[in-house]
Amino acid sequence: MDAYVSRKRRRISGPEKVRTPEPEPDIQGANKDVEEESTDFKLAVLASLHPNHNEETLLEALLISDGSVEMASDALKYDSTISPRKKQVIGYQSSLSSYRIGPAENGGPAKKTLTKKGKTVHLYTPEDIEAHTPCSMIHNFLPPEEADVLLQELLDESPTYQRGTFKLFDKVVTSKSTFCFYVDSWDEAERQKTEYIYDGKKVDDVRRSLPWMRKISIKVQEAVNLEIQRRIRDFYPGGKKLKYQSPDPWKPNTAFVNCYDGPKENVGYHSDQLTYLGPRAVIGSLSLGVAREFRVRKMVAEDDEYRKSDGSLADAQGQISIHLPHNSLLVMHAEMQEEWKHSIAAAQAIDPHPIAKNKRLNITYRCYKENLHPKFTPKCKCGVPTVLRCVQRRKGTRGRYMWMCHADYVPGQEGCSFFQWAEFDEDGEPPWAQKTKGERDKEGMRKEEV
Ligand SMILES: [Zn+2]
Numbered sequence: 001m002d003a004y005v006s007r008k009r010r011r012i013s014g015p016e017k018v019r020t021p022e023p024e025p026d027i028q029g030a031n032k033d034v035e036e037e038s039t040d041f042k043l044a045v046l047a048s049l050h051p052n053h054n055e056e057t058l059l060e061a062l063l064i065s066d067g068s069v070e071m072a073s074d075a076l077k078y079d080s081t082i083s084p085r086k087k088q089v090i091g092y093q094s095s096l097s098s099y100r101i102g103p104a105e106n107g108g109p110a111k112k113t114l115t116k117k118g119k120t121v122h123l124y125t126p127e128d129i130e131a132h133t134p135c136s137m138i139h140n141f142l143p144p145e146e147a148d149v150l151l152q153e154l155l156d157e158s159p160t161y162q163r164g165t166f167k168l169f170d171k172v173v174t175s176k177s178t179f180c181f182y183v184d185s186w187d188e189a190e191r192q193k194t195e196y197i198y199d200g201k202k203v204d205d206v207r208r209s210l211p212w213m214r215k216i217s218i219k220v221q222e223a224v225n226l227e228i229q230r231r232i233r234d235f236y237p238g239g240k241k242l243k244y245q246s247p248d249p250w251k252p253n254t255a256f257v258n259c260y261d262g263p264k265e266n267v268g269y270h271s272d273q274l275t276y277l278g279p280r281a282v283i284g285s286l287s288l289g290v291a292r293e294f295r296v297r298k299m300v301a302e303d304d305e306y307r308k309s310d311g312s313l314a315d316a317q318g319q320i321s322i323h324l325p326h327n328s329l330l331v332m333h334a335e336m337q338e339e340w341k342h343s344i345a346a347a348q349a350i351d352p353h354p355i356a357k358n359k360r361l362n363i364t365y366r367c368y369k370e371n372l373h374p375k376f377t378p379k380c381k382c383g384v385p386t387v388l389r390c391v392q393r394r395k396g397t398r399g400r401y402m403w404m405c406h407a408d409y410v411p412g413q414e415g416c417s418f419f420q421w422a423e424f425d426e427d428g429e430p431p432w433a434q435k436t437k438g439e440r441d442k443e444g445m446r447k448e449e450v
Pocket of ligand 1: 382383
């Protein structure tokens with residue numbers, strides 16, 4: 001459910017909205033960072049004004065208008081050079097290496113940045129994808145008949161999925177896709193409903209994972225752990241895991257399932273909420289049914305080079321489009337959520353799938369951390385457990401984590417000014433982890449005594 005809310009919730013209001021009783025420079029900096037991610041917000045506004053243009057066109061209009069929504073909107077109306085894109089075909093091309101811009105010779109990260117401002121580069125092969133994005137891709141992940149059974153299981157349930165709602169300009173807006181949230185047991189579903197907070201409130205629809213989802217989850221777990229090890233070995237500096245990344249094996253215990261019914265259903269640029277996953281989270285994403293485009297964009301640090309005359313930041317880079325066919329597993333690695341944003345683009349046309357017809361179903365397997373249960377995390381002045389965010393833009397504090405009030409994400413509800421830097425150890429565990437480990441050990445001993 002964090003999937004589509006995050007980009008729209010940014011308010012246009014200035015820092016006065018964030019009331020800080022004792023202002024500290026750092027806090028101001030962090031809030032500024034939140035505001036400066038406004039490209040996505042501007043895109044959301046443009047999209048609502050020009051529903052017939054795709055996101056790529058909107059972004060292009062925004063870029064040539066130096067970030068002014070008004071100018072971009074006029075340009076879209078009057079400038080024939082930014083017409084709605086020609087029919088987008090989910091076509092094929094050979095790997096990038098045929099254009100001599102492929103991955104480094106023996107695998108590993110690419111030396112050159114691939115994207116250019118305002119442009120979209122389409123990637124198809126696993127080698128290109130892992131070299132140029134923080135993702136790895138496994139095509140034909142499951143035996144075909146298993147993928148079909150799993151798809152059918154989800155299709156049967158998908159009519160009951162719901163649309164999320166969020167606030168845009170103080171108006172309640174509905175998401176352009178449906179979703180459902182699954183956990184491993186009904187007991188855990190009950191805990192999710194009563195103890196966890198999403199976008200400032202409790203959720204009422206949490207279900208037990210379906211039989212095939214659970215069965216496949218074991219295969220996803222094995223594949224993702226292998227990919228994590230390979231990523232560390234071949235891509236990370238010194239072959240070591242990233243700071244804050246968990247050294248433990250990845251074990252999925254929750255799954256968000258998204259359903260995109262028809263070419264228009266989409267989700268805008270966002271990063272997934274880290275509140276319960278913790279820093280440097282890894283997510284395994286299995287695509288079924290209609291092939292759609294997954295777009296990723298790297299966030300640039302605040303820098304004068306990218307600063308516009310009005311003080312706002314431009315996007316220094318274009319976007320990369322990864323094609324997600326039926327039965328493909330995409331691993332979003334540990335560097336993804338903090339440094340990149342992703343989206344599912346609306347399409348001009350889709351190829352219907354023999355079983356799913358116009359639908360794409362997508363299971364995102366995630367690993368919730370026990371130590372980030374809301375009973376441990378800081379509460380804001382509204383009494384609500386806070387949301388964990390990462391500074392994506394601002395120089396100096398970029399990469400730092402913060403706990404913030406998110407009570408105002410609920411339509412009709414005001415939030416407070418709560419802000420606190422979030423601290424984690426090398427392995428991404430919060431300061432209270434040692435204590436809780438002690439308590440768990442004691443509890444374990446008590447159980448043994450009984
Ligand atoms: Zn609050």
